[in-house]
Amino acid sequence: MQATTQPPGSVYGGLSDLLRTFCQARQIAMPEKLQQIQNLERFDYNLWREILTEIDNQLQQPALGLEIARYVQLKHLGVLGYLAQSCVNLGEALQRYHDFHRLVYDGSPLIIQAESDYLSIRWDVPEIFTTQITNEIAIALMNQFLLHFLHIDDIELSEVSFVHTAPKNAHYYAQYFRCQVKFSQPFAQIKVPISLLGKPIRHADQTLQELLTHQAQALLAKLPNSSxxxxxxxxxxxxxxxxxxxxxxxxxxxxxxxxxxxxxxxxxxxxxxxxxxxxxxxxxxxxxxxxxxxxxxxxxxxxxxxxxxxxxxxxxxxxxxxxxxxxxxxxx
Missing domain, CATH: 1.10.10.60 (Homeodomain-like)
Structure with a gap:
């Protein structure tokens, strides 16, 4: 008899489409579990981790999470992506991301802390629930969100950290994120200069933001209570x-x-x-x-x-x- 488990949250269904897009682009077979969750509104985080591990085992490619993130589109983040894009500046967009991050992954809190001259952005996920590839793709997706979806000019990261040990191709990570990358750290995180918070977003739309906020609040209310x-x-x-x-x-x-x-x-x-x-x-x-x-x-x-x-x-x-x-x- 199986033990009653408490899975660490669920994942937005759009991320299954991201993996499908990646598999098609790389011309590899879609894992059966990935086929089964296509078109679902949400699916279990443990399933997300298992599918990523299966793709990782199939390709055995270093820094695979970073490569998968290259195929992300705004639709893969759902209403949260469009909501952040409608904000006035980066600071407001990060606040909305903090308020509604559970729409993408509701298993752990998103922690945004001011530390000296930068903001630290990380998810407080117990290490036993993560793998190298889940951490890679989480950080890489946030990187894509900040650098490509918000349409902010001249934005640069301060630092990126990973919990896994430094791989042989560590230089690739630095090239990808265009900043210092540290390994064997207490948690995976991304740091952004505080000076960038006032950077304007070119597609800001206050009216659209209000409509999307109401939609996000309604979707958030449907999620299971997590305290x-x-x-x-x-x-x-x-x-x-x-x-x-x-x-x-x-x-x-x-x-x-x-x-x-x-x-x-x-x-x-x-x-x-x-x-x-x-x-x-x-x-x-x-x-x-x-x-x-x-x-x-x-x-x-x-x-x-x-x-x-x-x-x-x-x-x-x-x-x-x-x-x-x-x-x-x-x-x-």
């Missing part, structure tokens, strides 16, 4: 698993709330605390199993189990496979 509490809960459980302190009493204390209030919040989402913990354990287990240097005992201990056998029973209950079989299948 800051859910994001804090997820982070607290992940940290608790690492420290072998993942009882509901300890997590509730970290969140500054009572156990009863936390349980009531989870009931409204038709889940329980244990289901949340097991879902994250499963996702962590699958990430750890990809590392051939970790033994099953190592993984069991990392997940908070005192015995390897307990982890093996739990994993088979979640997936229907033993950890050994899952690891073998993934390696193949």
């Amino acid at each position: 800051e509490l859910d994001e804090r809960l997820q982070q607290a459980i992940l940290k608790g698993l690492q420290k072998h302190r993942c009882q509901i009493e300890e997590i509730a204390t970290q969140l500054n709330m009572s156990i009863r209030k936390l349980q009531r919040h989870l009931q409204l989402q038709n889940t329980t605390f244990q289901q949340r913990v097991q879902a994250l354990r499963l996702m962590l287990a699958q990430q750890y199993l990809k590392d051939q240097h970790l033994s099953l005992l190592d993984i069991a201990l990392l997940l908070g189990y005192s015995e390897q056998s307990a982890f093996q029973r739990a994993f088979k209950h979640w997936t229907g496979q033993t950890p050994q079989n899952w690891r073998s299948t993934h390696r193949q």
Whole structure:
């Protein structure tokens, strides 16, 4: 029996058309999962990650996420892209992007922070939910949005960061983004000079912006509720698993709330605390199993189990496979 998982959000359906466009341009076979989601309004983020990984495995091309982003069109970002394009200046466009970013991806907050002379733009996605290609395409899409869709003259980035280690073709990233690119950083982000916020957008249209804002608000209201509490809960459980302190009493204390209030919040989402913990354990287990240097005992201990056998029973209950079989299948 599969574990009840809490997928980290959904993705706007226009991005499936982006991948279809890329596959056609490169004359490669569309993954079956990609064919199945064509014309859907939204689809699960986990599916997005799986499809990108399948394309990556098929092409085995360095910096693939950057190449896919070259094919993005404004329609692939939906109403959010057109709304930002109708703004008066870059600062206003980034504010609208912040307000409605969930229309493109609703699984994590978009964080825009002023730091010294630049703005830092990043998504607060737990590392276990990302891959090199998902980070590449997220940053590259924002790059295309800023440099090509807003019609702003003379805009340059300050810096781009990635969490993965520097590849052999690191110079290609610098050429692509035309700025300093850092690797092995705490998170993926893009930095823009604050001095550019007043840069005017040539296609600004206040009337159109008001109409599109109403449309975006209506679409946002249809999305499942996602609160800051859910994001804090997820982070607290992940940290608790690492420290072998993942009882509901300890997590509730970290969140500054009572156990009863936390349980009531989870009931409204038709889940329980244990289901949340097991879902994250499963996702962590699958990430750890990809590392051939970790033994099953190592993984069991990392997940908070005192015995390897307990982890093996739990994993088979979640997936229907033993950890050994899952690891073998993934390696193949």
